[in-house]
Amino acid sequence: MTPQGEARRAMALTLGFDVLAAGVAMAAAVTFRWMETEGAPVNALTTGAVAAVVFAMAALFSFYTLRVHQQVWRHSGWPDVIRIMQAVGLTVLMFVPVVFIWNRLVGFPRSSLFLALVIWVTLILVGRMVALTRSTRRPFQMFTPVRKDAPIAVLISNVAHAADVLRDMRSVKGGAPVRILGMLEIDGVETGRAIRGVPVMGGLNDLSKILDLLHVRYGRMPWVAVAGDVRARAKMSQVLEVAAGQGAEVMALGVGSEGLHLQPVRPADLLARPVRRLRSEPVEALLHGKRVFMTGAGGTIGSELSRQCAAMGVSQLTLFDASEYNLYAIDLALREKYPDLDILTQLGDVRDPVRLEQIMARAKPDIVIHAAALKHVPLMEMNACEAILTNVGGAVNTFAAAEKLGVERVVFISTDKAVDPDNVMGATKRLAELALAYHAAGTDVAVSMVRFGNVLGSSGSVIPLFERQIAAGGPVTLTDERVSRYFMTVEEASSLVLQGAANNGHPGDASLYVLDMGEPILIRALADAMIRMKGMVPDQDIEVKTMGLRPGEKLHEALIYDDERLLETGVSGLRKVTPETRRAKPDGFDGRLTALLKAAAERNRKDALDLLSQMVPEYQPPGDD
Numbered sequence: 001m002t003p004q005g006e007a008r009r010a011m012a013l014t015l016g017f018d019v020l021a022a023g024v025a026m027a028a029a030v031t032f033r034w035m036e037t038e039g040a041p042v043n044a045l046t047t048g049a050v051a052a053v054v055f056a057m058a059a060l061f062s063f064y065t066l067r068v069h070q071q072v073w074r075h076s077g078w079p080d081v082i083r084i085m086q087a088v089g090l091t092v093l094m095f096v097p098v099v100f101i102w103n104r105l106v107g108f109p110r111s112s113l114f115l116a117l118v119i120w121v122t123l124i125l126v127g128r129m130v131a132l133t134r135s136t137r138r139p140f141q142m143f144t145p146v147r148k149d150a151p152i153a154v155l156i157s158n159v160a161h162a163a164d165v166l167r168d169m170r171s172v173k174g175g176a177p178v179r180i181l182g183m184l185e186i187d188g189v190e191t192g193r194a195i196r197g198v199p200v201m202g203g204l205n206d207l208s209k210i211l212d213l214l215h216v217r218y219g220r221m222p223w224v225a226v227a228g229d230v231r232a233r234a235k236m237s238q239v240l241e242v243a244a245g246q247g248a249e250v251m252a253l254g255v256g257s258e259g260l261h262l263q264p265v266r267p268a269d270l271l272a273r274p275v276r277r278l279r280s281e282p283v284e285a286l287l288h289g290k291r292v293f294m295t296g297a298g299g300t301i302g303s304e305l306s307r308q309c310a311a312m313g314v315s316q317l318t319l320f321d322a323s324e325y326n327l328y329a330i331d332l333a334l335r336e337k338y339p340d341l342d343i344l345t346q347l348g349d350v351r352d353p354v355r356l357e358q359i360m361a362r363a364k365p366d367i368v369i370h371a372a373a374l375k376h377v378p379l380m381e382m383n384a385c386e387a388i389l390t391n392v393g394g395a396v397n398t399f400a401a402a403e404k405l406g407v408e409r410v411v412f413i414s415t416d417k418a419v420d421p422d423n424v425m426g427a428t429k430r431l432a433e434l435a436l437a438y439h440a441a442g443t444d445v446a447v448s449m450v451r452f453g454n455v456l457g458s459s460g461s462v463i464p465l466f467e468r469q470i471a472a473g474g475p476v477t478l479t480d481e482r483v484s485r486y487f488m489t490v491e492e493a494s495s496l497v498l499q500g501a502a503n504n505g506h507p508g509d510a511s512l513y514v515l516d517m518g519e520p521i522l523i524r525a526l527a528d529a530m531i532r533m534k535g536m537v538p539d540q541d542i543e544v545k546t547m548g549l550r551p552g553e554k555l556h557e558a559l560i561y562d563d564e565r566l567l568e569t570g571v572s573g574l575r576k577v578t579p580e581t582r583r584a585k586p587d588g589f590d591g592r593l594t595a596l597l598k599a600a601a602e603r604n605r606k607d608a609l610d611l612l613s614q615m616v617p618e619y620q621p622p623g624d625d
Contacts, residue, residue, distance in 0.1 A: 023056035025120035161228025296372030298326025350394030391428035423552025453486025
């Protein structure tokens with residue numbers, strides 16, 4: 001039988017039971033009432049029969065009109081109880097006038113109506129409580145209040161996480177934010193059981209059938225609430241595909257530090273990344289009471305690093321950025337949240353060594369975190385000299401000022417595009433890695449360089465682009481359907497950067513770390529999932545167009561060179577590149593670096609790219625310069 005047929009059959013049985021219970025209740029009440037008295041009137045039998053029929057017909061009309069028959073007994077809740085009481089009241093309002101018009105209530109005991117209501121409501125509620133007992137072992141959960149406007153939903157989760165979520169739902173003041181009709185356990189092995197009173201209706205593969213069934217029964221499409229392991233990438237993609245095809249909205253339901261939270265699924269939910277339990281003690285020991293200088297403080301990474309540093313109790317935080325608006329935004333956010341923190345907000349460019357050293361001398365930092373960079377690959381292909389001046393010159397200037405002023409540590413943010421670079425942006429970041437490693441040797445500065453992939457939602461990333469295109473109705477544009485990229489949330493990336501800084505405490509050592517980015521994600525799969533997150537179907541509701549690779553773009557990125565090896569650091573998600581990958585400083589390196597920056601400053605693109613490729617042999621500039 002189809003879900004629609006099964007649902008209609010169940011609704012017919014529900015309506016039949018409730019109407020039959022009404023007739024039986026009235027007949028029993030009239031009979032019982034006359035049995036208590038001596039000498040029933042001649043028309044007592046007729047009156048009782050007519051009253052039972054009229055009462056049943058009124059119940060049929062009321063319960064059908066108010067859709068009580070659409071209730072699923074094993075999902076019964078407080079809203080169902082309220083709806084039943086409303087239908088019972090409507091039945092009485094219809095019954096009394098009809099019987100009065102028929103015979104002026106002659107031969108009808110007045111008290112039998114009250115008795116009939118007691119019997120009828122008892123039969124209705126007991127029937128549902130029996131179903132709840134068989135399904136959930138919690139017959140009284142139907143009397144647990146929920147918010148009147150609470151949407152209905154199907155929960156998809158593993159058993160352990162579902163138990164936590166459902167426990168917290170029952171403790172929400174004012175009622176739970178969503179009414180869970182049932183649960184799909186990921187593998188379906190718990191089907192037929194109940195988790196904290198919620199029946200397990202099947203596995204993830206049953207989602208389409210269950211949505212169909214509940215849509216018919218309730219007259220509206222339930223939400224799909226996901227929690228726990230189901231938010232892993234493969235499973236989430238399956239959920240989004242089914243939900244989009246059914247027109248169901250997908251929500252993330254979980255338990256956090258602020259209690260139960262329910263929110264739309266975000267791109268971060270597609271990463272399939274485990275929750276890392278990082279020890280805060282090493283980072284707190286590194287930062288607490290220290291003075292921190294942050295370049296690129298207004299950017300995606302820089303602003304999050306600034307927030308995490310502030311949370312660790314730094315004594316002073318210097319925000320240094322070339323963007324007036326970005327600097328204003330992070331300054332405002334930090335002052336609102338940390339009103340007692342000493343914040344020094346300075347507008348400046350890392351290309352300007354005089355300004356950089358001036359502000360650093362004023363701040364007297366213990367730690368410098370260099371997050372300033374130009375990162376947009378195609379844009380840097382068209383502005384190669386600017387990329388060199390900022391990404392290479394800025395890194396060199398920052399380290400030089402830090403060394404001169406006695407800074408203890410320098411942290412440098414690198415990128416996976418620095419590995420076997422095919423573009424200017426990647427080559428400049430690779431050269432910055434090499435320059436810092438060479439310049440750190442023999443100094444009193446400990447340098448930590450952290451290499452990772454794309455950050456979700458960062459400026460210039462595909463996530464905000466896709467969101468704008470989907471909001472505009474499409475098309476969503478891809479460079480190539482084969483393109484894959486590593487992704488990480490900015491919060492996780494920033495926390496691991498600080499773990500890397502805490503891991504390296506050796507003066508004169510430049511340690512290179514890479515972050516565990518998980519498996520790369522196909523950009524086409526990401527685009528499809530984001531479209532489905534909005535309840536639409538790719539290539540049906542929203543067109544997806546392939547535009548071709550842009551200058552400097554790769555199909556796939558890597559995190560390490562072929563000759564590099566990784567060592568575990570003891571920190572989950574953070575690995576150290578083996579020291580032997582840092583070669584000895586080549587002869588003439590400083591001279592070529594000076595010449596490179598001079599050519600870039602003179603906007604001599606050809607000479608600058610030639611020098612860049614000499615210093616980073618893996619990079620070969622395009623021939624049509």
